[in-house]
Amino acid sequence: MSDLAKTPEPTKGPADRTDRTAPGDAVDAEQSAAPAAAAAPVDPRLLVREQGFAGYWTEFVRKVRGGELGSLPVVIGLIVIGLVFQLQNDKFLSASSLANIAVFTSGVGIMSVGIVFVLLLGEIDLSVGSVAGVGAAVWAVLSVNHGWGDWLSVFVAIASGLVIGVLHGFFFAKIGVPAFVVTLAGFLGWSGLQIWMMGKEGSINTPTGSVVEDLTTHFFADKAAAYGLALVAVLAYAGSQLWDSRRRKEAELPSRPLSEVLLRTGVLAVLAFVVAYFLNEPKGARGLPLALVLFLAVLVIADFVARRTTFGRQVFAVGGNAEAARRAGINVDRVRITVFAISGMLAAFGGLFIASLSGGATKSLGSGNTLMIVIAAAVIGGTSLFGGRGKIWSAMLGMLVIQSIQQGLNLEGMASEIQYMITGAVLLAAVVIDSVSRRTQKSAGRA
Amino acid sequence: MIHVSATPVLALRGVSKRFGAVQALTDVDLEIHTGEVVALVGDNGAGKSTLVKTISGVHPIDDGAIEWEGTKVDIGRPHDAQNLGVATVYQDLALCDNLDVVANLFLGSELRSASVLDEIRMEKRARELLDTLSIRIPSVRIPVAALSGGQRQVVAIARALVGDPKVVILDEPTAALGVEQTAQVLDLVERLRERGHGVILISHNMADVQAVADRVAVLRLGRNNGVFDVAQTSPEEVIAAITGATDNAVTRRRARTATALKEDAK
Ligand SMILES: Nc1ncnc2c1ncn2[C@@H]1O[C@H](COP(=O)(O)OP(=O)(O)OP(=O)(O)O)[C@@H](O)[C@H]1O
Ligand SMILES: [Mg+2]
Secondary structure (H helix, E strand, O other): OOOOOOOOOOOOOHEEEHHHHOOOOOOOOOOOOOOOOHHOOOOHHOOOOOOOOHHHHHHHHHHHHHOOOOOOOHHHHHHHHHHHHHOOOOOOOOOHHHHHHHHHHHHHHHHHHHHHHHOOOOOOOOOOOHHHHHHHHHHHHHHHHHOOOOOHHHHHHHHHHHHHHHHHHHHHHOOOHHHHHHHHHHHHOOOHHHHHHHHHOOOEEEEOHHHHHEEEEEEEOHHHHHHHHHHHHHHHHHHHHHHHHHHHHHHHOOOOHHHHHHHHHHHHHHHHHHHHHHHHOOOOOOOOEEHHHHHHHHHHHHHHHHHHHHHHHHHHHHHHOHHHHHHHHOOOOHHHHHHHHHHHHHHHHHHHHHHHOOOEEEOOOOOOOOOHHHHHHHHHHHOOOOOOOOOHHHHHHHHHHHHHHHHHHHHHOOOOOHHHHHHHHHHHHHHHHHHHHHHHHHOOOOO | OOOOOOOEEEEEEEEOOOOOOOOEEEEEEEOOOOOOOEEEEOOOOOOOHHHHHOOOOOOOOOOOEEEEEEEOOOOOOHHHHHHHHHHHHHOOOOOOOOOOOHHHHOOOOOOOEEEEEEEHHHHHHHHHHHHHHOOOOOOOOEEEOOOHHHHHHHHHHHHOOOOOOEEEEEEEOOOOOHHHHHHHHHHHHHHHHHHOEEEEEEEOHHHHHHOOOOOEEEEEEEEEEEEEEHHHOOOOHHHHHHHHHOOOOHHHHHHHHHHHHHHHHH
């Protein structure tokens, strides 16, 4: 204590502290009491690089070495899957096969977006399959048996998913029942409700020409649709990046170098237009599926909410350290209830897609492996099971992996038991990659 | 001493707090005026952090009353305290490891336009705040998990300055800090006082307390054990109150050094 026991001489106030010169210069040049040697070593990885493309590349390599793989394993996995199946069967990359993947990905993918929110919170929702079933049942009973309007019954179906989610959230957040147990009870209870609602026959067919049928069967045949959407996406992305860069420069903050913005936009453009090409051009192509448009819309909105809004920030905070979030004045209960409501709502929405694909609502819609696929997709896509880390887009990436494998194996005529085993192995691989990369990150001081 | 207003901005009257079998606080009184630094001292487990948490709404009080600018208020959750204008730096820092420095600084009071975050304004402000505390952080965009203990502590302190609080509570803010950063934090405490904030400073370091505090409130075993005017009190008297007035710490220390010397001599 004796060293500090002396009154520390008041050093200079903030006024005469020199402002840093270069915005990227994270190391404060100003140095007073501490010996110079103590200040010098700053992890070079953490310095903001600003030297164009080369800098981008070295940073990328450094990140991968440090275990920050991000979406890299999934993207590589997708490429490998595509190559392997294409070599086995050249129908894999055909128009109808790709359209199938897109359509099958959408419904469960939307459910998976809800799960990503729940996982970000560090919780789990085991009820999504049953809630999807209830959503489909509500829609079918209202619109077919009771003759309600198409849109109204769809709306009520989605709203019922939301109410169910609020109920789960209430028991979890306010009563304190573990989410695992609440949603496990929901898993059983709601599927009971679904079976009861479906009545004796146990299935209600989708009326032809209804909104729900259109969900997965409508395609925008006009080629302008797919290309136009790709163009809009690329322009919007580039625009937002450039605008952000400019604002950051104005604020004298480090910003993405132009070369990186161009590179990112270029990659996105290639991807978007290749997909659009395959949806439009090959023989038998039907154009842009409505299902894909809806899925992308959900993804974009959810991603915006998660990364750019206060609510999203609160979800990450509660997932990272709920007590710290509470002390920061965040209404933790409300965040939790809202997240479960989102999950329930998207589950019911996804249920309508499944009904559309399978020709109607049934007693068993959403049972079986739906729940596992939905959770597996989020995890395969790179969202942590332990809360606070993840991306909305992992729902899409993971679901693409799963559906591509299923589609490929279907083309091979492989039985569904094999598909289960392979999907299980992929899930395990994804979690292994996640754990290993997290360990590398720890040893690199980044986690 | 700086002029002190008549009504305290914050006053605790007979506050008690129980945790199961532990009576952490019994009948505690405390007053903080604007433009005043009150040091809160006491042994480990004396109840300092608990007292702070009752003020900041983490643990609602069982008994007694909290008065804000003369009127009784209910502080049932952290949000209530923040609305009144209390900012707290917790002993355990209460940071979200997965969020970056900027996100942590503004957690709960994000700058935004219509609930869309204004990251750029927040980042700029974050840099300014951290500069005034003269801490070097590799980047304000890395997760807090990647920072050193002292860097994390400075982030937690900077958090308290984001809003414009009337009362700032610092629970052992310099425990993990180096010499320069400690000096900066003490400077900061003085600046807060000059700007008319009320400050509660918890510290085990009597020198820090002597340097910046106007008054010292001593807690012992969850009860008040005297409030001292720093200008007119010697550290020995305060230490005596901390350890129990009957058993003077200074004499006890002397006795201990004496026995130690004797043992050395053997
Ligand atoms: N959440 C809790 N649950 C149960 N007991 C608690 C809790 N928080 C504190 N206590 C008890 O209350 C008493 C006072 O603890 P407190 O943390 O306020 O001490 P302190 O004065 O801050 O000590 P230190 O100087 O070590 O930080 C201790 O006996 C402690 O065991
Ligand atoms: Mg304490």
